Amino acid sequence: MAKKEAAPRQAMPEQAPEIRRRNFEEVPLGYTAEMAVAEAQRCLTCKKPACVEGCPVNVDIPGFISLLSEGNFQGAIRNLWGKNSLPAVCGRVCPQEIQCEGKCILGKKGDAIAIGNLERFTADYARTNGNGELPPRQEKTGRKVAVVGSGPSSLTVAGDLVVKGHDVTVLEAFHKPGGVLVYGIPEFRLPKDIVAHEVDFLSRLGVDVECNSVVGRTVTVDELFEQGYDAVYVGVGAGLPRFMNIPGENLIGILSANEYLTRANLMKAYKFPEVDTPIPMGKNVIVLGAGNVAMDSARTAMRLGAESVKIVYRRSREEMPARNAEIHHAEEEGIELFLLTNPTKYIGNDKGRLTGMECLKMELGEPDDSGRRRPVPIKGSEFELECDLVVVAVGSGANPLLTQTTDDMKTNNWGYIEADPETGKTTKKGVWAGGDIVTGAATVILAMGAGRKAADSIHDYLTWGW
């Protein structure tokens, strides 16, 4: 065998950019078993693994990788499930480069172990070749938990508590479960049957999933207690779109990323008219913002047939919050970056339809509160960009539907729920919260980490009391 450090990182095969930019199929194609074993064999299985510390749910990374390296795929998935109920999702959408892989010793001199790719391989292998076995479930406790929302933090809570013997009901406002995994993240990054499979896994474990249930409207948190629930977990996500508040924003052709992506992903509007929900087919599309949601929006627009797609962002490339891999994928697909550019006004025609956007060029000044250099407008630099569709992806706020109808549950100035960072306990007895409704928009894995802590705390409460 060659020296370990000399083996190169197994590259993930992908659809070629010129092909994938016009289809909705997944971009990375996945490892073969041989590639996975070869990659796993690069792992040094460190005694004090830094990668595990970098993981918000502390997956036993050297453990599952060493099982993989021996070709024990079933053992590897069992190991993964011990800490992570959504490995197929995390393997795809976690920012490994700043978490587990970012801490990998091999990364100091060469390429880190492809932990995300291996996690993805393991979960996909179990899904397609597994025997459908379920983790053991403890004896029924008779205690009932309502989990509000069905995104990553809620699914984690549901999975953790159901195996501990509690009766778990997940309440989802949409007609399909999965939260942001279903309405937000596009098919080409996270195929929807994978999410459906993960939810189905929980259902087989005994979790009851009720869709079309808007907590705050169909039922309130207090009514859930009246119905006999012993604890409530609130994981409803952020889900309030932010706009720029610039003139002309209500012209036809300006959509929040929430709306654009929900139409495309949840409603499958990219198949219109085969499905009944339409989506604006922009010829010249501009996406405002530079996070992962902006990249998802831009790449969706390209796949819907746009002639040009531009990302307009007021800071420079260095400050773009999206993962590098996403920015790289977007650029490969022909999406242009208009950096240090800020929109000031929308222009429309007499039918109220968007025709263009006026922008100002920016330069970077002194650092602001976030530590990033503040973009400052350059006087007289106004120019116009032609566009018929703008997707506003500048972040989201706290949706107030649930909090406004729940007494004694404290929220902060921005409407996010106040929850203990260690336990997820809110100020209301019997209620926990986690994920984006506590932290503001963050990542899938951070939401799952919060879910894990809350599930432990809820279990303690149901066992010992508040």
Add this chain to the structure above:
Amino acid sequence: MFKIVKREEMVGGTIVLNEIEAPLIARKAKPGQFVILKANENGERVPLTMADTDPKKGTITIIYMVVGKSTAIFKSLKVGEGFQDVIGPLGKATHLENWGNVVCVGGGTGIAVLHPITRALKEAGNHVTSIIGARSKDILILEEQMKAASHELKICTDDGSYGHHGFVTEVLKDVLEKEDVKQVVAIGPVPMMKFVSLVTKGFDVPTLVSLNPIMVDGTGMCGGCRVSVGGETKFGCVDGPEFDGHQVDFDELMMRLQAYSDEEKACYNEYCMLDE
């Protein structure tokens, strides 16, 4: 599935009533609130304000005009069949108060939405005058129900085939001139609500209108239902559906309702061709 327990066709089948089993919604719903309905797996999420609810029976009633593919699919559903998804109750309930003298103005299928509000206003102790209108006598709906829900009912038709020959605004003006009206509620086509609000503004009478903008989730998430109210952007689904008619930018709303008009036409035509 949310089963249809009663189905009626009105106005030669262009307007349809469905009473639907939805006990959780029926238990909570108040006048003025809406639901989102999705007929099947590939269906669109369609918001409709409820025309009635029966908490005891656990049913809600919707009355809709067949205007496109989605409502055509709704129409094709028989008693015993149902909607794959019904979500609600959504939006804020009508603010009800005993103002004294109120006028309820309705047009088209808006009368269906107006009816439970009219009834509730009467129950709250108001003296209710209702004015309902249609293009012609044979497309006027819920006359009997509106009569029972009001102290006085006035009818208008554009073609003069029944009641006053002309628009609801003319009759409304007449009432406002003669009586000390404290509150007007107007629900119907956007142009009707716009002109009613213009008339009542002249008399300085507060006016509530109920809007039905394009939306996806109905829970404040998508922002597709943006309406300008008093120069501020509001979300129809969570801040509404009812707003102060004197503050609403109706022209912008009318434009925004056209966002998918081409797609809707193409989609409906294709569906109708398949149907033939």
